[in-house]
Amino acid sequence: MLPVVGPSKRNPFLPVYQPDLSGNERAYLMEAFDSTWISSRGEFLDRFEAAIASRIEIPYVSAVCNGTAALHLALHCLDLQPGEEVIVPSFTYIASVNTIVQAGAVPVFAEVRAEDWLLDPEDVRRRVTSRTRAIMAVHLYGLPCDMDRLSAIAEEFGCTLIEDCAEALGAKWRGRHVGGFGRVSAWSFFGNKTVTTGEGGLVATTDPALHRRMAIVKGQGMDPDRRYWHVELGFNYRMTNIAAAIGLAQLERLDDILRRKRTIAAQYRTALSQSGVSFQSATAAVESSEWLVTLLLPEGADRDAVMQRMLQEGIETRPVFYCAHNMPPHLRQSLSLPISESIAARGVSLPSYPTLSLEDVLRVCASLTGALQRA
Numbered sequence: 563m564l565p566v567v568g569p570s571k572r573n574p575f576l577p578v579y580q581p582d583l584s585g586n587e588r589a590y591l592m593e594a595f596d597s598t599w600i601s602s603r604g605e606f607l608d609r610f611e612a613a614i615a616s617r618i619e620i621p622y623v624s625a626v627c628n629g630t631a632a633l634h635l636a637l638h639c640l641d642l643q644p645g646e647e648v649i650v651p652s653f654t655y656i657a658s659v660n661t662i663v664q665a666g667a668v669p670v671f672a673e674v675r676a677e678d679w680l681l682d683p684e685d686v687r688r689r690v691t692s693r694t695r696a697i698m699a700v701h702l703y704g705l706p707c708d709m710d711r712l713s714a715i716a717e718e719f720g721c722t723l724i725e726d727c728a729e730a731l732g733a734k735w736r737g738r739h740v741g742g743f744g745r746v747s748a749w750s751f752f753g754n755k756t757v758t759t760g761e762g763g764l765v766a767t768t769d770p771a772l773h774r775r776m777a778i779v780k781g782q783g784m785d786p787d788r789r790y791w792h793v794e795l796g797f798n799y800r801m802t803n804i805a806a807a808i809g810l811a812q813l814e815r816l817d818d819i820l821r822r823k824r825t826i827a828a829q830y831r832t833a834l835s836q837s838g839v840s841f842q843s844a845t846a847a848v849e850s851s852e853w854l855v856t857l858l859l860p861e862g863a864d865r866d867a868v869m870q871r872m873l874q875e876g877i878e879t880r881p882v883f884y885c886a887h888n889m890p891p892h893l894r895q896s897l898s899l900p901i902s903e904s905i906a907a908r909g910v911s912l913p914s915y916p917t918l919s920l921e922d923v924l925r926v927c928a929s930l931t932g933a934l935q936r937a
């Protein structure tokens with residue numbers, strides 16, 4: 563067994579995430595600052611949008627203030643009517659679900675697949691009704707959903723496919739970047755995301771009319787050709803030039819960041835192969851961004867005790883998301899989604915940031931293995 567070592571000067575506290583800001587982040591940030599263009603206009607916004615559009619290979623993108631705003635903006639601009647339904651996994655971050663309600667529609671919770679923890683196309687099909695307007699694919703923990711089957715179902719029933727790509731920058735389905743399969747996709751650049759702008763987000767679409775509308779709505783609904791003339795109800799969801807400056811520097815290093823994250827994920831899988839934990843399993847069609855290394859503890863293990871023991875040894879972990887249908891704002895008492903519920907009860911995310919060394923990974927694995935033996 564690997565030796566367990568607690569936090570010390572040599573073995574410092576390992577958080578679940580910390581961004582690597584060691585490239586041009588500081589220089590661009592200061593450039594934005596010195597230019598005095600610190601709000602939502604400035605050259606870094608244009609450069610950031612151009613760089614990310616080319617990276618994800620989606621022609622129309624619009625930077626916003628966070629990923630939740632991105633989802634809300636996208637859903638709002640689909641003009642969902644009261645009573646219309648959006649099928650969404652219950653096992654997701656709460657913003658995927660909240661924004662459906664905030665856009666005036668009803669979330670319909672679907673099951674995920676045991677093997678990859680992602681939206682189950684067969685269950686989606688079962689839940690389609692005459693009121694279904696959209697399906698939201700959430701590429702959770704950086705692993706792409708089955709976009710062949712979800713696209714086919716959306717087409718068959720005439721619904722809009724939306725992609726929540728908050729965790730999936732760098733992820734590919736059959737060699738193509740996620741985000742361009744649906745009509746619109748939403749992204750997050752929160753501090754723990756693969757690329758961060760501090761707080762930040764993005765909407766991306768292949769539809770120029772939808773793009774134009776989202777760009778107007780994110781800026782208070784103002785007519786782009788007539789200042790202070792508001793053509794529709796809007797929000798202030800704009801990103802700042804300061805945030806975009808950091809994001810541009812981060813994007814320059816995206817390949818390195820992804821390479822590091824994939825290496826770290828592979829190291830964890832190897833080191834924990836005999837420990838009884840299980841990971842999301844990927845098919846040959848997908849390339850995960852390995853956003854956050856997440857695993858399921860064996861059935862019956864006491865998750866809180868494991869996490870507490872690891873914390874005592876200076877290692878932060880985090881539980882996976884609770885199922886939305888079990889939480890007060892979206893409670894569906896009679897709904898049973900056993901796979902989602904089991905994953906939600908057993909999942910734990912481990913430190914997964916790009917500067918984590920092999921030594922750190924082995925220390926996390928030793929701590930986890932020891933905690934599992936005692937839990």
Ligand SMILES: Cc1ncc(COP(=O)(O)O)c(C=O)c1O
Binds near residue numbers: 629630658700751762
């Ligand atoms: C799946 C998913 N959707 C949406 C969001 C919302 O993004 P943000 O935190 O930038 O508002 C997140 C962020 O954690 C997420 O993980």
